[in-house]
Amino acid sequence: MDDDELLEHLADRFQEHRGRLRAVAYRMLGSLSEADDAVQEVWLKLGRTDVGEIRNLAGWLTTVVGRVCLDLLRTRAARREEPLDTYVPDPLVSPLERIDPEQEVLLADSVGLALLVVLETLEPAERLAFVLHDMFAVPFDDIAPVVGRSSAATRQLASRARRRVRGAAAPEPELDPARQKLVLDAFLAASRAGDFEALVSVLHPDVVLRVDSGVLVGGAAASKVVHGATGVAQQALMFRQFAEFSRLALVNGAVGVVTAPEGRPLSVMGVTITDGRVVEMYILADPARLSDLALPDLPG
Incomplete structure (x- = not known):
């Protein structure tokens, strides 16, 4: 040889x-x-x-x-x-x-x-x-x-x-994709409608949101951790103008959300769902890292 x-x-x-x-x-x-x-x-x-x-x-x-x-x-x-x-x-x-x-x-x-x-x-x-x-x-x-x-x-x-x-493990997560989809469909519908109470209803009272933006906005760090359904729902309403550009996708094998106005990735969100409510949310919104990901085309 x-x-x-x-x-x-x-x-x-x-x-x-x-x-x-x-x-x-x-x-x-x-x-x-x-x-x-x-x-x-x-x-x-x-x-x-x-x-x-x-x-x-x-x-x-x-x-x-x-x-x-x-x-x-x-x-x-x-x-x-x-x-x-x-x-x-x-x-x-x-x-x-x-x-x-x-x-x-x-x-x-x-x-x-x-x-x-x-x-x-x-x-x-x-x-x-x-x-x-x-x-x-x-x-x-x-x-x-x-x-x-x-x-x-x-x-x-x-x-x-x-x-x-x-x-550090969360409660037993929902493994059925159909049930995951129902919860996230409800979350997105409430976000698009600006319905605060509906948002709170699909969030666990002790939900934790992690946002990794990787950038500074207005001199303050945009990355954040938010605890509790009220605070997380308020965050969702602050970005409701982007909800119409959000689509469901599989994120690490579970149903999650990709937000891409005009096809440009703004964020990817993965969640943990237990007993019909979101208990953990992980949002990657770092433009540099998102640009390196091979994101698929999603149906509108």
Whole structure:
């Protein structure tokens, strides 16, 4: 096998694992562009490695992408300026009728925005241990060298992360898309009509809204966290002029909302619905990040 054939063979084998690697990186980073960069870095590292020395390619690739993501998370933590409480991960958006095949891999294990927000609060090593072990069944003995700890200490990292994830979990979410759609249809109808009481009726009294705008407006941070049905309904009414441009879509596998006046993305909203009411709302309104997302055309 000459060099060109060897490279082609290696590329084919890497391609077989690309979806899994991207899924690991997305859970680790909450960013689609950074996840793609991490996967590309793994490919470059593979090209500089003697493949004959790799006994388990899938395991090698998974731990390497974990190490790349860990380095990115540590760099991000060192330079982070924006508050974590308003952070919203990159959403995966599809039309209601279908999910893109590539997104199906990313959405395995129902990785919603709520879970990604919780993962963002973990220390980098905790996040790596939890994601690789609990989500991708990587043995602790393989994770330990990546985080530079013993297998027992790595197990403790994952256990601590698991407790924090469970402690932050919302009530059992509604999984039926038809019921999710009913709630969001009612929310949008009330927004378009400017009906404050109708808005409040579809919101849980303790609903939490996170808005990640990534920009400054009028000298004040536009990103915000709003607690309670009254405050969230007031926010919805403030932006009612955009409600007519809002369309339902699948956001991380659940029914959500994309708002795009004249086809230009203004925001993507993911929600958690429980017992017929919205308990969590996550809105990404950062123009720079929205421009990088591959948003589908939605029916009017």
